[in-house]
Amino acid sequence: MSKTPKNAHKPRGRKRVAVIATGIGATMLLGAGSAAAANMDGQSDVFASGTASQLADSARAQADQQHKEALAKKKAEQRAKDSKNDRSSRDADRKTSAKKKPGSWTKPVDGKYELSAGFGKGGDRWSSKHSGQDFAVPTGTPVKSVSSGTVVKAGPNGAGDGSSYGNAIVIKHKNGTYSQYAHLSKLNVKAGQQVKTGEKIGLSGSTGNSSGPHLHFEIRSTPDYGSGKEPIEVMRSHGVKM
Template sequence: MSQRTTPRQSTLRTRAAVLAAGLGVTTALGAGVAFAANSSGDAGAPRASATAVVDKQAQTEKASAAKAADKAKDKKAKKINPTWAKPVSKYKLSAGYGLGGGMWASKHSGQDFAVAVGTNVKAAHAGTVVKAGPNGAGDGPAYGNAIVVKHGTGPSAKYSQYAHLSKVKVHIGQKVDKGQSIALSGNTGNSSGPHLHFEIRTTPNYGSAINPVSFLRSADVTL
């Protein structure tokens, strides 16, 4: 036997169904809006982050390119106008550093530049004259008339030596500039012919010479 529903009960049930349906739609719509908001937020954040990364990378690359350009410019400037120079302008390289033979007590301590007597000899770098005169300026008669110039200060200081000179034009304590005339080449001392004997040293004294050609080339001087 079925239960009879009164008109009032039917109306109440209808209202409840409509209300429930409305709440369901609202809930669904709310979830959809929230999902859209989250989706928009999640999608937007990576785009902003990617843009920042690209901008930062572009700035880094630009800074690196500018630094490389400045370095290349400095290198080119050094090659055009190096801080060191050749001690003579016109010459022929003769006896080289480390060469053995009866001409030297052990091995050749410098580089010889074959030039005529009276050729202008120039300071290879700015510095102060620490030795000048006969008897190798204190390093022995084999050098003849000689000059030693100090370049720089402290442990990294270097010394250039010029020997077999016919004339010394500077004195101890004198400041000289790169390219300044300091002597005239000759054939004094233990010499088999007119030339300039040139050394680069780590101290002012004999026995501390290094390869002068390698040194000058490392300073962008073409020989």
């Protein structure tokens, strides 16, 4: 019967230690790999989140820029349209004036109007009898020179005839008579300016002593208040139907 060597089991112990060490190393390596993988996943999430935020900011900035460009384009188109309408209005006024012969006469307003307070009538809006003929029209209605002539007065306070007239214009015509236009919301002419028959000189309004928008129109023998004539009769004498 053979004897068992004294060191017969030693290799097995070394193998066991090696296996354990190998297992520990594998565990540590696996743990490190898992940690690295977890760290990489965290970095990926942060990168993805940052990228999404940048894309969202870029999209908003692009949308804002497109909105601003659209508004600017719309404003430019509106300005061009307004400018075109102004030119068309001026061209129409010039054509209308060109059709009128020098010295001819026309109505002070076109379109729909109502003859309200007449010449010589009493009322609570003036201290004495009415000195002209009122044309009831909306504010902003174009007011035209009834005949060619020279502007001798234009301004607030009745152009010197009193604050009750508001903004007013007085024109001297070639036959020596004068026409006056009062309560205007806008003046388009100034003293010394030459005007043609039918030329737009201002816009109707309700300035001065006025209870509502209208044109106060007078025919005078002088440029000043107190020399008024019956305007409807004078206009009809010049072939104008009122």
